[in-house]
Amino acid sequence: MGRARIALLSNPRSTGNIAQLPRVRAYCAAHPDIFHYEVERVDQIGEALRTIARIKPAMLVINGGDGTVQAALTELHNGGHFGENPPPVAVLPSGKTNLIALDLGSHGDPVAAFERLVAIAQGNLAAHLVPRELIALRHGDGLGQPVIGMxxxxxxxxxxxxxxxxxxxxxxxxxxxxxxxxxxxxxxxxxxxxxxxxxxxxxxxxxxxxxxxxxxxxxxxxxxxxxxxxxxxxxxxxxxxxxxxxxxxxxxxxxxxxxxxxxxxxxxxxxxxxxxxxxxxxxxxxxxxxxxxxxxDGETFRAEIGSPITLRPTLPLSFVRLAA
The missing domain is CATH 2.60.200 (Tumour Suppressor Smad4)
Structure with a gap:
């Protein structure tokens, strides 16, 4: 088998995946160039991306709600699993709000959106890439790794x-x-x-x-x-x-x-x-x-007097945009 063109990171607990994940699994089973990794908790995303980095995919697709996307972006930014060249990120509309997916032109049936991404990965991927700066959130004294979102x-x-x-x-x-x-x-x-x-x-x-x-x-x-x-x-x-x-x-x-x-x-x-x-x-x-x-992106933080929340932009990350 050649290099996997797409790595799919799925959270089965996301609302949309409760009904759609069996279809996603069947689609992946029929396409050996897709590497599918499932997590059930956000603290498993670090290990998932470490594993995915070994196959060097041309595209990373996140199948979950905004909270799953936020956790994956945080790990991509802080973990360094892909070195200085992380793969472009695509997002399926699989959660309750899907604000990030909508911004990237991904809406409707998650499996149909995934099929379009698979087709894009086989052709001129560069034509569909858009840069997005992210929000780096630090709380209190500002020490430690930031939480990343959009x-x-x-x-x-x-x-x-x-x-x-x-x-x-x-x-x-x-x-x-x-x-x-x-x-x-x-x-x-x-x-x-x-x-x-x-x-x-x-x-x-x-x-x-x-x-x-x-x-x-x-x-x-x-x-x-x-x-x-x-x-x-x-x-x-x-x-x-x-x-x-x-x-x-x-x-x-x-x-x-x-x-x-x-x-x-x-x-x-x-x-x-x-x-x-x-x-x-x-x-x-x-x-x-x-x-x-x-x-x-779904994670709650508390702003208090003397313990502010500070937001700064990150360097741009490439995302895959579907035609609206």
């Missing part, structure tokens, strides 16, 4: 994401319905200021320092930092920003989030257009809060 949600956004995870997902509803219900709950709490157990909590005080433009302080309905091109609310922050980390912050005011959303639909959400909506770019962002949670 999408960070904080303030009311993180509270709503946790609310959806803990209160709505257990109901067993389809993902789309769950996300709509969480959004409705956020809007109801935002508009009426209700403090009820079945609604997301009100955001706590949060301070965000952006190296270029100074400091933002207050309570925010939405705080988002990402390197992704397809962003929540807007796609034009990349033009407005002057750094590789893109930040959107919407202050906690009645109707402001709705105004920002409508402005984004009309293509009018840009720097300085709406008072209380901040679009910034920086090479370093610090977040400090009164026991406020932030979520990086």
């Amino acid at each position: 999408f960070l949600g904080g303030a009311g956004l993180a509270d709503t994401m946790l609310y959806c995870r803990n209160k709505i997902y257990p109901l067993g509803l389809p993902n789309g319905v769950s996300h709509v219900l969480a959004a409705i709950a956020l809007v109801v709490r935002q508009l009426f200021g209700l403090k009820l157990s079945f609604l997301p909590p009100a955001p706590s005080q949060l301070s965000v320092s952006v190296r270029i433009d100074g400091k933002l302080s207050g309570k925010f309905t939405l705080l988002l930092v990402t390197t992704l091109e397809k962003l929540l609310l807007t796609s034009d922050v990349g033009e407005a920003s002057r750094g590789r980390l893109r930040l959107i912050a919407v202050e906690q005011r009645p109707f402001l989030l709705i105004r920002a959303f409508i402005a984004s639909l009309l293509g009018k959400l840009s720097r300085g257009h709406i008072d209380g909506v901040h679009l910034e770019g920086s090479d370093e962002i610090s977040i400090e809060g009164d026991a406020s949670d932030v979520i990086l």
Whole structure:
């Protein structure tokens, strides 16, 4: 058998894989040029990548949710298993949110997306590669290895994401319905200021320092930092920003989030257009809060006074983008 063109790293516990993994396994069994490695815990990803590095694949495909992708990217960045030449990374839409997969044009049926990646690997792979800088997150004193990801949600956004995870997902509803219900709950709490157990909590005080433009302080309905091109609310922050980390912050005011959303639909959400909506770019962002949670690709961290969360961009990594 020749060199494996594709290495597939699967997490059977990801939501989409519960139903789809038997099809994925059957497909891999019929294609001997695919090396398939399954993990059931994120602490097994290091050993998985050490093994995968031995076969020197032309492409690494991650089959799991955003949390699985985040753990694999962290290991790729910190582990050094592939030396200075890690393979391009592709992501299948196999989790509940799939923000990273969507940014790379991967959506719908995971097996169909994988078949397209296999076809791409046999041809001119370079034509489908895009560079992506990643977010390196350090907590507290900043020592030790960073956690690597591509999408960070904080303030009311993180509270709503946790609310959806803990209160709505257990109901067993389809993902789309769950996300709509969480959004409705956020809007109801935002508009009426209700403090009820079945609604997301009100955001706590949060301070965000952006190296270029100074400091933002207050309570925010939405705080988002990402390197992704397809962003929540807007796609034009990349033009407005002057750094590789893109930040959107919407202050906690009645109707402001709705105004920002409508402005984004009309293509009018840009720097300085709406008072209380901040679009910034920086090479370093610090977040400090009164026991406020932030979520990086599914993993939760707590920003506390005196123990800030610091975000910096990494060197670019090549990803495989499917045609939208």
